[in-house]
Amino acid sequence: MTAIVILAYLVTLGAGLFLRALNLRHLKQHGSTVPPGFEGAVEPETLRRTVSYTLDQSRLGLAESLFDAGLLLVFLFGGLLPAYDRWVATLADSFVLSGVLFFLGLTLIQTILGIPFDLYGTFRLEVRYGFNATTPGLWLSDLAKSTLIAVVLSGLLVAGSFALVQWSTHFWWLWVWGFFALVSLTFMYLSPYVIEPLFNRFEPVTEEGLEDEIRAMAERAGLTVSRVMKVDASRRSRHSNAYFTGIGRVKRIVLYDTLIRQMSHREILAVLAHEIGHWKKGHIRQRLILTEAGALAAAWLAWKLTGWDGLPGLLGLDDASFAARLVILGFLGSIVSFPFTPLSSWLSRRHEREADRFATDITGDPEALASALVKLSTENLSNLHPHPLYAAFYYSHPPVVERVGQLRCDRLARCGPGAPGCCTLRQRPADARHLVP
Numbered sequence: 001m002t003a004i005v006i007l008a009y010l011v012t013l014g015a016g017l018f019l020r021a022l023n024l025r026h027l028k029q030h031g032s033t034v035p036p037g038f039e040g041a042v043e044p045e046t047l048r049r050t051v052s053y054t055l056d057q058s059r060l061g062l063a064e065s066l067f068d069a070g071l072l073l074v075f076l077f078g079g080l081l082p083a084y085d086r087w088v089a090t091l092a093d094s095f096v097l098s099g100v101l102f103f104l105g106l107t108l109i110q111t112i113l114g115i116p117f118d119l120y121g122t123f124r125l126e127v128r129y130g131f132n133a134t135t136p137g138l139w140l141s142d143l144a145k146s147t148l149i150a151v152v153l154s155g156l157l158v159a160g161s162f163a164l165v166q167w168s169t170h171f172w173w174l175w176v177w178g179f180f181a182l183v184s185l186t187f188m189y190l191s192p193y194v195i196e197p198l199f200n201r202f203e204p205v206t207e208e209g210l211e212d213e214i215r216a217m218a219e220r221a222g223l224t225v226s227r228v229m230k231v232d233a234s235r236r237s238r239h240s241n242a243y244f245t246g247i248g249r250v251k252r253i254v255l256y257d258t259l260i261r262q263m264s265h266r267e268i269l270a271v272l273a274h275e276i277g278h279w280k281k282g283h284i285r286q287r288l289i290l291t292e293a294g295a296l297a298a299a300w301l302a303w304k305l306t307g308w309d310g311l312p313g314l315l316g317l318d319d320a321s322f323a324a325r326l327v328i329l330g331f332l333g334s335i336v337s338f339p340f341t342p343l344s345s346w347l348s349r350r351h352e353r354e355a356d357r358f359a360t361d362i363t364g365d366p367e368a369l370a371s372a373l374v375k376l377s378t379e380n381l382s383n384l385h386p387h388p389l390y391a392a393f394y395y396s397h398p399p400v401v402e403r404v405g406q407l408r409c410d411r412l413a414r415c416g417p418g419a420p421g422c423c424t425l426r427q428r429p430a431d432a433r434h435l436v437p
Contacts, residue, residue, distance in 0.1 A: 001313065001314050002077070002313075002314065002315060005315065005332070005335075006073070008335050009073070009331075009335055012334075012335055013065075013069055015338070016065070017062070017065075019387075019389065019390045019394070020058060020062065020390070022387050022389060022390055023383075023387040023390035024054075024055060024058055026385060026386070026387035026390075027051055027054055027055070027383060027385050027386070027387075028051070028055075031047060031048075031050065031054075031384075031385055032044070032047055032051070033047075034047065035384050035401040036401065036405060037370070037374070037401060037404040037405055037408055038374060038401070041374045041375075042374075042378055042384075046378055046381075047384075049129060049381055050381045050382070050383065050384065052129075053381040056128070057125065060117065060120065060121055063117070064114075067113075067117075071113070076315055076327075077315060077316065081320070081324060082317055082320070084102075084105070085102070085320060085321050088102045088105065088321075088323070089321065095162060095165075095166050096159055096162040096163050097159075098323065099158050099159075099161075099162035099322065099323045100155050100158045100159050102321070102323040102324075103154060103158045103323065104151060104155055104158070106327075107150055107151065107154050108147075108151070115143070122134055122139060123136075123139075126237065129381060130238060131238045131239055132236075132237060133234055133235060133236055133237055133238065134235070134236045134237070138235065142199060142236075145198055149195065149198075153187075157179075157180070157183060160179055160183075161176045161179060161180070164176050164179060165322070172303065173299040173300045173302060173303035174296075174299070174300075176299055177292075177296045177299040180295065181292055181295070188245075191245070192252055192254075196231075200231045200232055201232045201235075202229045202231050203229065203230060204227070204228065204229060204230075205228045205229065205230050205255060205260070206230075207260060207265075209265065210228075210260075210265055210268065211228045214228050214253060214268075214272060215228070217269055217272070217273060217276070217362065217363070218253075218272075218276065220362060221273075221279075221362055222280070223276055223279065223280075225253055226252050227252050227253070228253045228255075229252065229253065229254050230254070230255045230256070230257050230260060231254050231255070231256060232257055233257055233258055234256075234257050234258050237258075238258055238379075239256075239258065239379075239380050240256045240258040240262055240376065242256060242259055242271055242272060242275065244275050244276075244278075244279065253272060255268065259271070262375055262379055263375060266363075266368040267368050267372035267375065268372075269363060269368065270365065270368035270369035270372050271369070271376075273358065273362050273363050273369070274355045274356060274358070274359040274369060275355070276358070276359075277355030277356070277357075277359055277362075278351065278355050281354050281355065281358060283351040283354070286351075287351075298333070301329075302326065302329055305325075306322060306325045306326065311325055311328060311329070312324075312328065314328065315328055341393060341394065342393045342394075345392070345393060345394055345395055345396055346392070348396040348397070349395065349396065349398050352396070352398055353406070356403060356406065356407065360407065366408065367408070369407055370403075370404045370407035370408050373400050373403055373404050373407070374400075374404060377400045382400060384400065384401055385401075386399050
């Protein structure tokens with residue numbers, strides 16, 4: 001069985017590497033072609049830098065993935081897991097404390113091993129393409145804060161979970177699931193006010209008229225906006241974004257200062273209308289329900305399988321502690337869940353298309369979102385030529401060229417023929433299958 005488990009993991013790893021190679025080869029073949037809808041907005045030099053940036057990012061990601069995979073195989077099948085398990089057992093007799101030490105040790109080891117890749121990505125790759133604005137001091141500060149937060153939160157979660165396991169032998173799966181769900185919801189509420197200000201400075205939007213326009217649009221959608229803020233994202237990166245925080249009808253809107261500099265008011269409104277669409281269409285609620293349903297099923301399976309005597313034998317071990325058994329289950333879960341990745345991606349892309357349609361309806365301006373997407377993709381050097389199979393498997397958003405094409409078709413439907421860069425509804429170009437779902 002151990003050989004079968006290793007083979008299954010290598011198959012999933014190989015499938016991921018194949019899709020990555022397919023995507024990069026497709027980019028090399030088509031990367032110099034200006035896609036439909038981007039004429040006049042993308043210069044040849046931008047295309048060249050986009051291809052180069054995507055390739056460099058992928059090489060770094062490949063190196064990190066292979067390093068992690070090799071380390072994982074050595075840890076699980078090379079004798080390190082039982083040795084680590086026995087060592088932790090010598091540190092504490094308590095079931096709860098040993099569980100906390102077990103997982104905090106793994107968290108710290110993972111953080112330390114990831115530092116070289118983060119350093120290279122931040123101070124070599126992102127600098128090379130003009131994105132990085134992080135200083136070494138700020139990077140160290142972020143690392144210290146994020147590590148401390150991870151240690152505290154992980155310690156509390158593990159301690160609470162192991163205490164529930166010890167308290168309720170037969171129903172801990174239900175109590176642990178409820179505990180995690182409660183903590184997750186609480187964290188969603190507190191993070192904008194407690195965690196995020198530790199890393200960034202938030203201040204009210206000062207651009208003339210922008211906040212009033214945002215509030216007026218939100219009110220049309222039935223959304224109550226508590227505050228419209230901008231965040232000093234440019235302290236770390238030239239990348240741009242915007243997001244909503246909050247639970248229920250009251251939301252807090254946060255704009256990257258880089259986004260405000262790059263876009264017009266109508267484009268910013270279009271981006272926020274898309275985010276409002278996720279709330280209005282119930283996407284956040286649906287994803288939360290699906291996530292919690294999956295977590296409940298996983299908790300029940302963990303309860304059933306952690307007590308199975310044959311579980312350690314799948315990795316060639318004679319025995320393993322409860323914490324080590326959870327690690328084994330996590331590893332097996334990554335193998336089993338891999339084939340379901342495209343299903344999750346498809347559902348996410350469906351939600352993104354619905355949010356795009358909502359944005360065009362509430363603003364009445366499909367071109368504003370289309371031009372915003374063009375700017376976002378060109379400013380961030382996003383891959384404009386992903387392989388369809390790779391995008392279908394991994395992309396949580398439809399490829400940007402597809403989204404822009406659909407939005408400009410919507411514009412044509414509203415405004416009539418003659419909209420530049422727009423396919424017609426009756427006669428689309430030969431490659432329209434890549435533009436319109």
